[in-house]
Amino acid sequence: MLRKITPILFLFTVILSSCSKDDDEVSPVSLEGTWSMTGVDLIVDAKAYPVTAEALLDNYYTNSTYEFKSDGTFVNTDSDGDEYEGTYVFDASAGTLVLMEGGYEDTYLVAIDGSNLVLSTPSIDLNKETSTQVEAGLLFEFLSLSYDQEDTIEGEGDSISIDYKFTK
8 A cells, every 4th residue: 555655645745846936927017217218220121220319419319218107197308308298008918108298199119128118110111102190200200310311221211110219
């Protein structure tokens, strides 16, 4: 009888000792806090082109910040110190952020890696015959940011987007 119980007790002991609390739990992704802009990339046909310091300054991005608060509001401060307030909806599982300010609504894809944040605009297909108001605004911003570096951007320009980079 002891010969039958010993293997079962041994197996039971091995199973229990192999069970442990999972210490590698992933902490929830949080957008809350103040994020300082570190740069902007223009994306043309999936290739990134960093925006020049001059273009960032000309377009009020130098030293700009976003402060995301726990109550779903945000404050964007541009390089002149002007503040813009609005609300936001962050969906960590979908990786999206919607900013609503002054009657406008902008949607971004979100990538957070520790203290680094990248907000990516949706890609615009430049081969479409018509564009939405949001796409027209994004195209205007893209052209404003690329004005002084037109000679450095290569490609046919079938699709464009913008990546805004921040650090906490």
